[in-house]
Amino acid sequence: MARRFGIYVHFPYCAHHCPYCDFAVSTERPPEGRRYLAALTAELLLRAPALDGLAAVSVYLGGGTPSLWEPDEVAALLAALRERFALPAPAEVTIEANPESTDRAKLRAWRAAGVNRVSVGAQSFDAGVLAKLGRRHGPDAAERAIRAAAEELGNVSVDLIYGARRSSVETARRDAARAVEAGATHVSAYALTLDPEIMAEEVPLARLRREGRLPLPSDEDAAAQSAAIRAELRRAGLRRYEVSNYARPGRESLHNRLYWSAESYLGLGAGAYGCVRGEGGSYRYGNLRDAGAYLDAALSGRAPTAEEDRIGPVAERNERLMLGLRTREGVPLASLSPSQAREAEGLVAHRLAVRRAGALVLTSRGLDLHTSIAERLLE
C-alpha cells in the first residue's frame, strides 16, 4: 500500500488580529478570493510531483480564518485537489471556522463541496476570558456555531485555550462541559503560549507579558485547569489520544495523526509548511508568510518558498521519537538505542510511561511532562 500524506492549505486572512496570535495572518480583505485560489492552484502544480506515488488521505483548511473564504472558492480548491490527487471517498476534509463567520448556509455549502469535519475556534465560553483574549465573539455565538456544525456535519472539533487571564479551574471545566453539550466530538485544548523567546515582538499580549504587565495563572494553576478539562472530557467519553487532543472513539483527527506519525504533508498557501519524507532523505519547507509576497511569487510561477531544510537521519529519528511520544501509540521499543532504552526503564519505574504492544507509551502524567521527557530521550 502506498504511503499516505495529508494536504494542509493555509488561508491567511482574518477579520482582525487577535492579540495573542503569532500565525501568518493578514487583516486585509482577501483582495480577491479568486486570486488567492489561483495562487494556490499554481503552487499545487509546482509542488505536487514531489508527492507522486503517495496516497492523499486528508485535507485541512486552516488559517487565518478559512470560514471567511467564499464557499464556491473552497469548493473550487477541493475540486482542484481531487483532480490532482484522486482523493479517496472517505478522505477527511476539515475546515477551521470562527463562530462569527459560520452560518447554516456556509456549513451546507462546505458539506456539498466535500467538507466532512469542522474545527470551531471557540477558545472559551466565558465572556471575561474571551474579552481578555481579544476575541470578537461571545459565548453564545460559539455555542451556536458548534450546534449548527454538529447538526449539519456531525463531526465537530472545538479549540479551547486555558491558562489565560481570568481563566480558572472552574472556567476550564465549564468550557469543556459546554463544548461537549453543544456537540463537540473532538476537543483540542491548548495552554495560552506567550513565550517571548519564540513569539514575534509585535504580538501585543506577548509584549505585555515581556514588560511584566500581564498577570497570568501560574504554571501550577494552568496545569490544574488542564487536568479539569481532561477530567470533564473523560467523564463525557472523549479520550485523550495526544498531549492536547481528545476525541470520542473513532473521531480522532486523521490529518493530525499523519503529523504525529511523521508522514509527509503538502503545505500550500502563505506561511504554510510542508514536509516530504522519502527513503532517499526528507525535507521540509516553509512558505512566505506575507500574503502579498506569497501571491506575487505563486502567480508568477515561482515556488513561494521562504525556507527549506534537509532533514538528516539523526534529526529524522529524533522527530519520530518526539512526535510518537505525544500519542497513545507511543514509539516502538525496537527503535530505541541502548541508552534510550535505559532512560525508558526509568520512565516506566516512575509510572511516566508503560510498555504496551511493543511500544513505549507515556501515561497521562507522562504526557503532561512530554517536552522534558522527550528532550531527555533525544539522540
Ligand code: SF4
Ligand atoms: S482568528 Fe485565529 S488565526 Fe486569526 S488572528 Fe485570531 S487566533 Fe489568529
